[in-house]
Amino acid sequence: MKGSxxxxxxxxxxxxxxxxxxxTILYLSIIVLIPLAxxxxxxxxxxxxxxxxxxxxxxxxxxxxISFFTAFFAAxxxxxxxxxxxxxxxxxxxxxxxxxxxxxxxxxxxxTAVAGIALTTIYAPNGWxxxxxxxxxxxxxxxxxxITIALIFIGLPFVxxxxxxxxxxxxxxxxxxxxxxxxxxxxxxxRIILPELVPPMLTGFALAFARGIGEYGSVVFISxxxxxxxxxxxxxxxxxxxxHDYTGxxxxxxxxxxxxxxxxxxxxxxQWRSNRHVTAA
Numbered sequence: 001m002k003g004s005x006x007x008x009x010x011x012x013x014x015x016x017x018x019x020x021x022x023x024t025i026l027y028l029s030i031i032v033l034i035p036l037a038x039x040x041x042x043x044x045x046x047x048x049x050x051x052x053x054x055x056x057x058x059x060x061x062x063x064x065x066i067s068f069f070t071a072f073f074a075a076x077x078x079x080x081x082x083x084x085x086x087x088x089x090x091x092x093x094x095x096x097x098x099x100x101x102x103x104x105x106x107x108x109x110x111x112t113a114v115a116g117i118a119l120t121t122i123y124a125p126n127g128w129x130x131x132x133x134x135x136x137x138x139x140x141x142x143x144x145x146x147i148t149i150a151l152i153f154i155g156l157p158f159v160x161x162x163x164x165x166x167x168x169x170x171x172x173x174x175x176x177x178x179x180x181x182x183x184x185x186x187x188x189x190x191r192i193i194l195p196e197l198v199p200p201m202l203t204g205f206a207l208a209f210a211r212g213i214g215e216y217g218s219v220v221f222i223s224x225x226x227x228x229x230x231x232x233x234x235x236x237x238x239x240x241x242x243x244h245d246y247t248g249x250x251x252x253x254x255x256x257x258x259x260x261x262x263x264x265x266x267x268x269x270x271q272w273r274s275n276r277h278v279t280a281a
Contacts, residue, residue, distance in 0.1 A: 036257065039250050039253055039254050039257060040254065042246060042247060042250040043247065043250045043251050043254045045247050046247050046251060050247075051251050054247075054248050054251045054252070055251055055252060055254075055255050058228065059227050059228060059231070059236070060233075060236060060252055062227070062228045062229075062231065063231050063232055063233040063235070063236045063252075064233055064255070064256070064259075066144060066147065066230065066231065066232055066233075067212075067213055067232045067233040067234070067256070068213060068259070069144070070144055070147045070148045070151055070212065070232075071151055071209050071212030071213045071215075072209060072212075073148055074148045074149075074151035074152045074155055074208065074209075074212050075151075075155055075159075075205050075208040075209035075212060076205070077148075077152055078152055078155045078156045078158070078159045078204070078205070078208050079159055079201060079204065079205045079208075081156070082156055082158075082159025082160045082163060082201075082204060082208075083159065083163055083197065083201060085104070085156070085160050086159070086160045086163040086164040086167055087167065089101055089160075089164060090164060090167040090168050091167070104156070104157050104160055104161070105157055105161075107153055107154045107155075107156065107157055108157055111217065112154065112215070112216070112217025112218040113217040113218070113221070115150070115153060115154065115217070115218040116150060116217055116218040116219060116220060116221035116222055117221055119146070119149065119150050119153065119218065119221070119222050120141055120146075120221045120222045123140040123141040123146055123149065123222065124141045125139070125141065127141070141222055141224070142222070142223065142224030142226070142230060143224075143230060144230060146222040146223065146224075146230075147219050147222065147223050147230065147232065149222070150215070150218045150219050150222050150223075151208075151211075151212040151215060151218075151219065153218065154211060154212070154215060154218050155207075155208030155209075155211055155212055156208070158204050158207040158208040158211065159201070159204030159205065159207075159208055160204070161204075162200045162201075162203045162204035162207065163197060163200045163201060163204060165200075166196065166197060166199075166200045167197070170193070170196060195274075198271075198274040199271050199274050202267055202270055202271040202274065203271060205267065206264055206267040206268070206271075209263070209264075209267075210260060210264060213233075213256065213260055214234055214256070214260075215232075215234070216232070216234040216235065216238070219232055219234075219235075220232075220235055223235075233252060233256055236252060237249045237252050237253055240252065
């Protein structure tokens with residue numbers, strides 16, 4: 001009788017570990033691993049010399065530089081202003097707060113092509129902002145600056161939405177105690193608040209950076225697509241596919257995949273170190 005009760009109590013409504021793990025591996029294999037593996041398989045059709053010649057072509061190298069550098073600077077800018085926006089939304093009350101909080105998710109829902117057309121219309125030489133910057137000698141559309149602005153637009157929510165929950169759950173008792181003991185506000189922020197925000201900030205930076213590297217729709221209009229100047233790597237991949245050069249397209253994609261993986265691995269390592277430091281403290 002006691003044994004049957006124990007068996008009844010040990011049963012769970014949710015499936016067991018083995019079944020759950022099997023479904024998880026199957027799902028990840030179909031959605032992630034198999035498509036990524038196909039890039040390696042397709043690229044293996046090239047010899048080492050052909051692969052190296054493809055990925056070191058000056059036009060390809062220039063597209064790598066534009067994609068990675070604009071994505072990096074856009075994510076860096078979002079890291080600073082995303083923290084500021086999250087701080088304002090969590091720590092202050094003001095009219096229209098809920099509206100602004102809702103508008104932050106607009107880049108998630110807005111089709112990227114629509115965002116690209118809207119940004120191009122605004123920042124073009126005859127646009128609202130472009131016509132004001134033109135007399136100052138500042139050109140935004142069809143330059144790397146325009147690409148960076150587009151990536152800032154689509155990457156900001158990643159930083160805000162990863163930092164915002166941590167700020168909401170953060171207890172204010174330690175901050176108030178530090179202020180009562182005479183600590184300056186900046187020192188309180190730097191020594192008490194910032195260490196706890198570093199892990200989510202790194203996560204938001206990584207997500208914004210990864211999204212920026214592969215962004216196509218919102219960038220293709222405002223970039224101008226000039227080879228060696230404003231042509232991004234995803235556009236070059238699309239050009240190769242349109243020319244039925246599938247091995248060339250997968251070779252370019254493979255370099256982007258490996259570089260993105262290594263960079264994200266580095267960011268995850270830094271995040272792990274930061275979490276370990278905060279836990280030890």
